[in-house]
Structure formats: C-alpha cells, structure tokens
Amino acid sequence: MYRSHNCGQLNASHINQEVTLAGWVQKSRNKGFLIWVDLRDRYGITQLIFDESRTDKAVFDLAATLGREFVIQVKGTVIERESKNPNMATGDVEILVTELTILNAAQLPPFTIEDETDGGEDIRMKYRYLDIRRNPVKNSLLFRHKVAMEVRNYLSGNGFIEVETPVLIKSTPEGARDFVVPSRMNEGQFYALPQSPQTFKQLLMVGGMDKYFQIVKCFRDEDLRADRQPEFTQIDCEMSFVEQEDIIQMFEGLASHLLKELKGVETGKFPRMIYDEAMKKYGNDKPDIRFGMEFGELNAVAQHKEFAVFNNSELVVGIAVPGAAAYTRKQIDELIEWVKRPQVGATGMVYVKYELDGSLKSSVDKFYDAEDLKKWAEVTGAQPGDLILVLSGEAYKTRTRLSALRMELATRLGLRNPEVFAPLWVVDFPLLEWDEDSQRFHAMHHPFTSPKPGDIALLETDPAAVRANAYDLVLNGNEIGGGSIRIHDKATQALMFKYLGFSEEQAKAQFGFLMDAFQYGAPPHGGLAFGFDRLVAILGGQETIRDFIAFPKNNSGRDVMIDAPSVIDDKQLDELHIRLK
Amino acid sequence: MYRSHNCGQLNASHINQEVTLAGWVQKSRNKGFLIWVDLRDRYGITQLIFDESRTDKAVFDLAATLGREFVIQVKGTVIERESKNPNMATGDVEILVTELTILNAAQLPPFTIEDETDGGEDIRMKYRYLDIRRNPVKNSLLFRHKVAMEVRNYLSGNGFIEVETPVLIKSTPEGARDFVVPSRMNEGQFYALPQSPQTFKQLLMVGGMDKYFQIVKCFRDEDLRADRQPEFTQIDCEMSFVEQEDIIQMFEGLASHLLKELKGVETGKFPRMIYDEAMKKYGNDKPDIRFGMEFGELNAVAQHKEFAVFNNSELVVGIAVPGAAAYTRKQIDELIEWVKRPQVGATGMVYVKYELDGSLKSSVDKFYDAEDLKKWAEVTGAQPGDLILVLSGEAYKTRTRLSALRMELATRLGLRNPEVFAPLWVVDFPLLEWDEDSQRFHAMHHPFTSPKPGDIALLETDPAAVRANAYDLVLNGNEIGGGSIRIHDKATQALMFKYLGFSEEQAKAQFGFLMDAFQYGAPPHGGLAFGFDRLVAILGGQETIRDFIAFPKNNSGRDVMIDAPSVIDDKQLDELHIRLK
Known part of the structure; x- marks a missing residue:
C-alpha cells in the first residue's frame, strides 16, 4: 500500500x-x-x-x-x-x-505540465505520456471512458449484445483504401483491417443476433486531412426486423441519454430534415442549426435584370448576416477575399447592407433599385441592421460555398457555442452519386444500402433520383452517426452491384459470402454507426478529436512517440513472402 | 414495426x-x-x-x-x-x-439448426452465420457479452478508466512473431499489430492515469495450436502505486465478482501457491486443484535398490489414482501406452496396485518388497483401492509428464466438473528461463517484469534463481490471468535488457521511448491481463474457446466464411512499396 x-x-x-x-x-x-x-x-x-x-x-x-x-x-x-x-x-x-x-526522481519535463502549457503540438506528441498528465488531456480521456460506459449501459439495457468481429479480414477494392497484413501461413495472401464491420454485422443479423453493437476500431489508409486518424473508433450498431423509424427512435434515445447523463441537457424530440431541404436551406447535408442564416434563393427576384453574372448563373442564393450591416468596407472586402480563397472557390460576392433606418445599399446598385433589394431582404429573411451576402453560379458548388461562408460567419459571430447542442436527423439521402473521375455512379453510403422501395424502378431511368433508406444524425454541424436500412435479399443486392459497375464475377468474389447468406433466411435489418472520437469531442465541447485519443498519430500517420512505423528485419520480410520494391 | x-x-x-x-x-x-x-x-x-x-x-x-x-x-x-x-x-x-x-424464403440449410446439429466443424465454420443461430453458439456469445459488461462494471466501479491504445504500433523482435502492416505513406516501413498493449499501459501509468483497463484485441502470428487464435482478446489492466498484494486483492475481487454474478458461486478467499510448490506438487504452473492426486517424490524410498532405471533417474515421482487398483491389466497397459505417446514422451511407467485387502502388487515386485511399496503408498497418499503410477527421469520433464497423466486420469474419472470452480494464485515465478535454442536466458513473463528486490544481486551469480514479482491467476487448470509488478526506473530496465542479451543500441532503438519515459517521473506500477476468450469459455463451462468467438479462424489462420486472407491487386502492392517474393 x-x-x-x-x-x-x-x-x-x-x-x-x-x-x-x-x-x-x-x-x-x-x-x-x-x-x-x-x-x-x-x-x-x-x-x-x-x-x-x-x-x-x-x-x-x-x-x-x-x-x-x-x-x-x-x-x-x-x-x-x-x-x-x-x-x-x-x-x-x-x-x-x-x-x-x-x-x-524526474528530469525537467520538456514542457510545463499545466493546463496552459508552453509545449507545441509536436513536442507534446513526442512526450504524449507527459501531455496526458495535463488536465485538459487527462479529463478528455476520463470523459471518453464515461461516454463509452453510458453507451454500453444504454444499448445493453435495450437488449443489444456487444459482439467482437474480426480485425483480420478480407480486402475489398470498394470504398477507401485498406490497410493490409501479409499472411505468413498463406503465401502471397493478405488480410485487410476492417474499414467497418459492415458485412459482419449484417451476417450477425442473418445469424439471428437481433440487436448488435460494438465499440470498435476501424482503419482507413487515406491521406490524412486535419483531424483524421488512420485508426478510429466507431459505435457500430445493427438491428433486425426494423424499419427506418425504429432505428431513428432507438438511436435518438441513445443520443438523448448521452446528452442528459453527460451534459445535463434535455433536447426534446430531434428535428428531421430531408437531404434536399438541408442542401437548399444550408448548402450542407450536416447543417449546424444552432443558428439561422438560412439560405434565400434569389433567382426569381435577381435574374432577368441587367446583371449578367446573375443572369448566367444556375443559382443565385444569399444569407442575411445578423447585425452585420455595420461592417466597414474593409471588413466586407475581407469577406469577399475569404470566399475567393481556393478552399472556398467563389469568384466574387454581392452584398446588400440593410441599414437600421430601413435603407438598402448594395454593391450592385447599378442594376437593382431599393424595391428589388427589398425583395432580396424578404427572401433571405433579413432585418434592418443585417448584411445580405449573395453568391451565384452552378447550384451545388454555390450552395457549398455559401455554406462555408455561413459557418465561418457563425464562428466569427460566436454563434457556435459548444455548450449548446442542436441534434438533427437528415433523411432521404440519394442512393447514388455520380463520380466524374470514374464516370459512373458510386454508392453514397455503401453498396448494402436499400433504395426506397418506391424508387427502385428509377434505377433504370434516373439513377440520381433514387432515394435511399439512409439517415444521418447531425450534431452541431457534424455528422456524428449515419446508417441505413440494408438490402436483405440476394436479387436486389446483385442488382445493386450491377448498377455500381461490378461484374458478376467481381461481386461473387468479393461479397459472395454475403449474397449466399441472404439465401438462408436473412431478416429485414438496418443499422447505424457513430464516429466515436468525434462524438466524444463534440460532447466534450471541443472542435478537434486529438485530445480525446490517448495516443494519436500525426498527419503522416506516424506515432512520433514510439517512432512507428519503422523498418523491419529481412527475416520478417522473408517469412511473410514479400520484399521491398 | x-x-x-x-x-x-x-x-x-x-x-x-x-x-x-x-x-x-x-x-x-x-x-x-x-x-x-x-x-x-x-x-x-x-x-x-x-x-x-x-x-x-x-x-x-x-x-x-x-x-x-x-x-x-x-x-x-x-x-x-x-x-x-x-x-x-x-x-x-x-x-x-x-x-x-x-x-x-430460405434454402435448406447445409446442416440442421438444432442444439445437436448434424454439421461438422468445417461446414459450420463456412456457414458460421447459420451456426450462430444454434442455441449453443448463440448463448455463448450472449454470455460473452454479459461477462464483458460485468468486467467493465466492476473495474469502472473501482476507479479504472478504459483507455483505447493504438492498433498500428511498432514491431519488436522480442516475444512472439508480429503481424505487420506495410505503410503507404512511409515507404519501406511497417506498423505492427500489438501482441499486447504492454508498453502503452505502462506509459499511461507514467502519464498518471493511475488505474487503466481495456478489453482489447491482441495479435500473434504463431503457428496455431488447437484452440489458439491469431487474434484474441485480453482484459488488460494496470495500476500505479501498488505492490503485488494490492493487485492480487483487486483482481481476486474481479474474479469473485464474475463467479458470483454469472455463476452464483461463492469461492471465498483464493488459495495461493508459490511456483516451486506448484511444480513439485502438480508438475504444472497452472495446477487444477479441483481434485487431489498430488505428486509424491519417491527418490528416498525407491532409489538405492536394484532397480537401475530409478537409480539413474534425477527424479522418481508418483501419484495415487483413487479407486484404480481395480483396473485390469489391459487398462493399465493402455495407460502405459498413453504416457509413451510422443506428446507425453515417457519411456515407461511403474505401477503399484494397493488392493482393498491392504496387499500391494507392483510391476517391479522383483526389486521391491511389500515394506518398500508401503512407503510408496505413504509418500503418494495412496489408500487401499488406489493405483500408484510412477514415472522417473530428468526432473522437469518427468513432472510435466506426470502432470499430463494426472490431468488425463482426472478427465477419465470425471473429476474435472466444469461447474466446480477452483481458483488459485501462483506466485513467485522465476524471472528468467533458460532457452536451449538460443543458449541464453529469456524473460519468463516479459522484459518489463520486476525482479524481487532481494533477488537482484543473484542476477550476476545465479540468474535462474532470481524470482520475479509475477503472479498468475489459475482457474480449473487454466491460466486465466497473469501479470507482474513492473520495473519503473531506467537503470534497472537497462540492466534487464542487458541480461536478456540486448545491446545498448538495440534496447534504445526498440524501447528507448519507454526508458526515456521512466526518467520523467514514473510511478511504481504493475498489472495483469486476463485471456478473455479463455476466461469466458471456462466460466461458460466449456473446454474450447471457439464457440465464444463470433467469427473464429481455423488452424491455418483462415476465415473460411469470407475466404480470407486472399490475394490483393498489384496496384495495392505498388502503393505499399512491396512485392511478392
């Protein structure tokens, strides 16, 4: 002792x-x-x-x-x-x-072990064991544990069984790039690490497990964007004999439970929005609805005047920024430069100041009079004192750009309070999305997602219009969970692979075991997966996931503390029947 | 709905x-x-x-x-x-x-979905999703979930925090063979999958996490013996500011909790036995103490007679098999053949029938009279009606062989009731064991195990005699958990690597991060890991772990259901900077 x-x-x-x-x-x-x-x-x-x-x-x-x-x-x-x-x-x-x-005894640590440390990111990663002593990191890890316990208590209490699925599985070319593991005992062959336990959880449903979950590591060998990790954790869930509504009820229950138990927040029933509406209102399939600034589409009131830029645009769309009519010319110019940055990609932006005295001044006064601009204010919901900002161009891109601007302004205006929680279900996602590179349709969610039964006929005539039984749970502008009702019969699954460009042989080689399984009595089923790292970070009131992961990797996929990956012995390579190129 | x-x-x-x-x-x-x-x-x-x-x-x-x-x-x-x-x-x-x-609709399944199925092992593995529908498998998976929940409730309730450690780590030549993962972003370098989170949990102690646990997948690329899996699950635990006694108390508490909650069994305080005694009494460092048949060492009473075989043996040792004096000559011959099997390796066996009338008949009556044999009966604790079986030879091997025979007889006599639970702590393990192949000492547990402070001086003079602060929890003849107090200072750790044959450069390259960490204020710490698959199987009253794993691999490390591992594209190999040999 x-x-x-x-x-x-x-x-x-x-x-x-x-x-x-x-x-x-x-x-x-x-x-x-x-x-x-x-x-x-x-x-x-x-x-x-x-x-x-x-x-x-x-x-x-x-x-x-x-x-x-x-x-x-x-x-x-x-x-x-x-x-x-x-x-x-x-x-x-x-x-x-x-x-x-x-x-x-202890050597002097390379940075101060205080809440506010003098250590930069790199040195703190190298000495992560010292960083963990600091309250912000320590408390994040304690919080993560609490969230995991609450998740397990809720799901287990609702009849879910945690089942461990294998980590050494089979590589499939669909989806993101796999990490692979050369097999010593099976020369020339490789395991893959799972991008998700998707097929296994479906097989557990075929196996009658009824309600499955797992808090599980998943792996994607993608070029790392900021705040992405090559290994990440999912709360993976699946249920049998359910429709979309059953799943939404169950996991709205989970999210409500977490918000209540961990944050003391009662949210009431979560709002729902169809995908098309989210794109139209917010230019985003994971809108942050903690604040307004909903899009107003201005085609009807801004086109057919003298302003060629708008006349030649598929979409003219604006938002009203609350209280921003007071912005100086310099501030507005800075915003215009902001939307022109390559990451956003707009070529210009029109603004209208709706002054407190009710007068309207715009950067396009040459083309539009006060009557015109009044209509813009109506459409965007602008009040006196607001600044209307308008983008135009190809519809999808313009919406995406305006969404980026909306989020940036909300951050600047302090409208993204991390202690306010605004959950939202986004439903009726498209089944397929067109990929310019490969000139074919890809599954928006994954190839196991069920189309809405009424839309199946459209697969032949208008694939882009087919809606999926797919849904995302959005929290404060982040997709924290997503899922779908799955295909559960072999014929539909084969059809789906065909539309996704698989040959019969490819489909059989890669997913034959699943289609076989569907022939032996597969129940209707569906599920959902939460990104656990992100969920914990958002509940913890943080923007980045890194402090909620004990030993994260850097943007090159390196663990700089243990110095991995590293070279291995020739003997190891020999045993694995591989060599370096 | x-x-x-x-x-x-x-x-x-x-x-x-x-x-x-x-x-x-x-x-x-x-x-x-x-x-x-x-x-x-x-x-x-x-x-x-x-x-x-x-x-x-x-x-x-x-x-x-x-x-x-x-x-x-x-x-x-x-x-x-x-x-x-x-x-x-x-x-x-x-x-x-x-x-x-x-x-x-369903095709006729390839085997009957009944408690007693007509399907063989292979076909059930190929259609594992159908096998899971059967009660024995389904109930095993449900039971596993329950055990995991109870483990988490107990540990979390005792202040432990579950922390996820990375799966993509660094390969080290010490211990078993690693599975490795080629890195795409770091050409020519590889991650390894963890054989255990050992170093990470120690770093968490250096980081002040105080009490850590994790139910976690671990990986070993070893030739698979029956009932071994390349990926397996551990309950991995570590505590700071503890001595061996603190750890034993805590995890005896966990095991008692599981036995009580899941089996309704109250075991009372677990007995403890030092390693040397376990080897002498049972020829085994994980003795099954549900039954007796303790070893009696016969050197003093059986040597120095005319029987050269015994006289030339380092050890003569016997057990009394209860009620087996009635065995026929044929039955005894069969037992003699059994111990001569290559897996056991004895060259012969002496027997003594202690008849119910008190008379003694042996296979060595030529050399020993009734007086002699009476002494054998005393030493082995034989009662009238028992059969004394005696092996001789080199001490360690003879003990191991007699242990195998003891277990076999117990099984035949029905003494291994799976619903009886006999836990046991085995303590004071040797720190090092001699390896004939490499002609050097290896760490018996792992290189981070602390020697008993009083024995450190022996490292120079008599390494084999150094005892470790290491302990195993044994249940019904299976090691279900093992652990140790760790080294927590750089000098001792460096010394240990030296005695294990590491050069200073090797030690630094492989475990420099850990020895560095010890310089920044490492607390005394220690821990333990349970083999979760085995623990669940034993609690579930089963001998084999396979039914407690949803999707196990076969003895060639294959998942025959999804057909993994498998070949991968040349493009994948290219991206990973490797090629096949």
Missing part, C-alpha cells in the same frame, strides 16, 4: 488523521524555513508543508531537493490550512509531513 | 391479445387440416397454429409452403394451448394466425 488516500480526497473532516499520499510534485515554494509542495495525482492536488521548526531535519532537507514531476510518497498529519483555497476540493487542509520518500 | 412482441415473451397473461411476431421457421408439422409452426428468434420459440376451419384459405395455403429457416411475419391472436409444454417459456400459449407474410 503506497497510500492511504489519493490527492483529491482529503478535506476538513480528515483533520488530525495520519495519512500516506503518493504522487507527483506539481510545484514547490521554498521560503527558507517553510517549504510547500503541491502533490498531484489523477484525482487532485493536496498541499504538503515542511516546517523547519516541526519537521525532522533530514526530511526537511530532502524536501528542499524536490523538483517538478518527482514521484514521492509522504506520511504526515492532516492539518487545517492557514490560508484556505476555496477553489480546490482539498483547499481547507494541508499535510504536515513527517516522512518523505522519493520513489522516482 | 415488424413485431409487437418477440418469440420468447408471450405467456398465459397475453391470451386473447392481438400480436405481431417475426422470426424464423424452426419447424412445421402439417396434419392436413392443422399446421403448427415453431417460430424462433433470439429470445425463444413461439408456436403458431393455422387451422383450416378458422384460418383464411390463402393464409393456410401459404403456411403449407413454409420451409425451415424461412423468415416470416405473422399477425394473430394469443390462445391457450391444448397440450401445454412446461419446458418452454411460451409453452402455455400459441398464436392462431390471421395474417402471414414471407419476409424472406
């Missing part, structure tokens, strides 16, 4: 007790005849006091040698503090130390 | 209710004017009845077409059964069906 209590436990009720504590030296203050040490562990900080007049000399002298992050054990008496600290759980007391043992 | 109730839910209290059920046709009986169908889902079986005189003709005719494993939905009225089945939860009622929908 290294300790009788932890460093967050002692308070006035323990005064006069003899205790043993162990932990890290957060800091010490030496006033010559008095030394204070803040002793830290996972649970808190307790103040130690060494008093020249009351402490054994050897102990006092040893205390004077303690450096930051030394690991020590102390015995002593809990006494009342002279100057209490009401901000600390242990702030009423301190320990008058009688015995001190240095369990492990 | 495909159903109002599940197939295990309805009883007499539901009589006269209109219900909707969905599930699989377990079987049907057609008496011409009456058709009964057993409808099955995960929750149970409900009997359906179609009555020519009361059922719509179209429905009745459709019912006549139903085959085994068809997926159907029915609506109907709960009625009282004429011939009740008290062995079924739903045995008091049946459903008089008014509507029938075939949701999915």
